[in-house]
Amino acid sequence: MKLYEYEAKKVFNKMGIPIPKKYGIIHSLKELDELKLEYPIMLKSMVLVGGRGKAGGIKKVKNMDETKKIANDLFKLKIKGMPVECILLEEVIDEIGACYIGITMDPITFNNVVIVSSSGGVDIEQVAKEKPHAILKREITDNIDKLSKSTADDLASFLVTNLNNKKNLKNILSDIISKVYATYQRFDARLCEINPLIITNDGVVAVDAKLVLDDNALFRQVDLLEMLGITEKRHDVAERTKNELRAQNAGFPYIDLLSETYVKDPKKLYVGLIPGGAGYGIFSIDEVATIGKRYFNDQVVPVNFMDSGGGPTQNRVAEMFHLLMDYHIVDLIITSRFGGISSCDIFIRGMLQAVKERYETGKRMIPIYGRMVGTDLPSAHTFLEKAKIENPDALKNVTIYVGNQKIMADVIREGIKKAYELKGV
Ligand SMILES: Nc1ncnc2c1ncn2[C@@H]1O[C@H](COP(=O)(O)OP(=O)(O)OP(=O)(O)O)[C@@H](O)[C@H]1O
Numbered sequence: 001m002k003l004y005e006y007e008a009k010k011v012f013n014k015m016g017i018p019i020p021k022k023y024g025i026i027h028s029l030k031e032l033d034e035l036k037l038e039y040p041i042m043l044k045s046m047v048l049v050g051g052r053g054k055a056g057g058i059k060k061v062k063n064m065d066e067t068k069k070i071a072n073d074l075f076k077l078k079i080k081g082m083p084v085e086c087i088l089l090e091e092v093i094d095e096i097g098a099c100y101i102g103i104t105m106d107p108i109t110f111n112n113v114v115i116v117s118s119s120g121g122v123d124i125e126q127v128a129k130e131k132p133h134a135i136l137k138r139e140i141t142d143n144i145d146k147l148s149k150s151t152a153d154d155l156a157s158f159l160v161t162n163l164n165n166k167k168n169l170k171n172i173l174s175d176i177i178s179k180v181y182a183t184y185q186r187f188d189a190r191l192c193e194i195n196p197l198i199i200t201n202d203g204v205v206a207v208d209a210k211l212v213l214d215d216n217a218l219f220r221q222v223d224l225l226e227m228l229g230i231t232e233k234r235h236d237v238a239e240r241t242k243n244e245l246r247a248q249n250a251g252f253p254y255i256d257l258l259s260e261t262y263v264k265d266p267k268k269l270y271v272g273l274i275p276g277g278a279g280y281g282i283f284s285i286d287e288v289a290t291i292g293k294r295y296f297n298d299q300v301v302p303v304n305f306m307d308s309g310g311g312p313t314q315n316r317v318a319e320m321f322h323l324l325m326d327y328h329i330v331d332l333i334i335t336s337r338f339g340g341i342s343s344c345d346i347f348i349r350g351m352l353q354a355v356k357e358r359y360e361t362g363k364r365m366i367p368i369y370g371r372m373v374g375t376d377l378p379s380a381h382t383f384l385e386k387a388k389i390e391n392p393d394a395l396k397n398v399t400i401y402v403g404n405q406k407i408m409a410d411v412i413r414e415g416i417k418k419a420y421e422l423k424g425v
């Protein structure tokens, strides 16, 4: 469960981590009248997704007129599709330097990992790529309850050296690193992060605060939830990609398996998946990857999870195909309709609707390989055969096996082979 920045800061304060002075939280402009503000102040949009600064959700203001105007703009802002429901008003901290401190768990070893960086206020993923020397990572393998003083000191020394030798900070930073670790442990967090920890003339201040709690341990955190006034379990808000938002608006579950900044490797083949249901969706990811490993030198990459849900409409099916054909990375669509609740007929009509529309408007087309069995199969079959005769060019690279004449693994293998041929690799 993600905490809002103001909630995480409350926790930091309790744990002795310095935070900026808070003037208040507002849900509407009216509430500004009740606050005593000392300018300049920061206006910070409270949403449960990251990248608020980049999206224009964090602003510094100098007077009441500016505060009203900017707060009004922020209330209209959507950050990664999430509306700004409240704004935190806090003191502006003057910085002479900034760094990063984060604790999380390594998903492979299950050990806690402490990460520090002398580049504060930027995405840690970006620092890892561009300036790996600015990051120090320590995996904690024993005595995990408390960070040892020597580890905290080592991490602090690294920061001090990289922050141009502000040596007087070493003890302060070591103490903060230990406190961030203690916060992570005490509240059963999955992530505890300060980005940036601002260095001032007098010490350090956490101007941002991120705390993600482990849902499975919430039953142990009754006191924390009470302190924060959280009475109901808050559903996790995932950060959606453009494709995920598009699917959400069209009404079907979709997850990108590659990051939005992923660079396509010309040697690889990228497969988009339109399966029947969620289980088949997960299974298809596995099957495509395994077939790629076994027969295609491990060069085949499944790119998405999708679930059409029971009984999708024809337009929704068409939108599933449009989404994957608009996604520049996809070289081949593998589809499987295992018609139980859903009708093969509606599925085939939706698919053909998308293919024909794209063909007629000159939009990007990619090969489709698949199989359908189940409800309404005869009418779907008739419709498909008729469409093939009427639109031979549009359906040139569409192969749908009808019924049980082939197992899905063979269909996938054949589709990949064909897509490689069409790609000319
Ligand atoms: N109280 C403050 N005083 C001075 N500068 C601040 C303060 N709060 C934020 N900033 C500045 O604004 C930048 C962005 O703020 P913040 O780190 O809170 O949001 P973000 O990291 O963009 O959002 P997210 O955590 O959603 O990714 C900070 O890197 C810092 O430079």
Ligand SMILES: [Mg+2]
Binding pocket: 121, 195, 196, 208
């Ligand atoms: Mg930040």
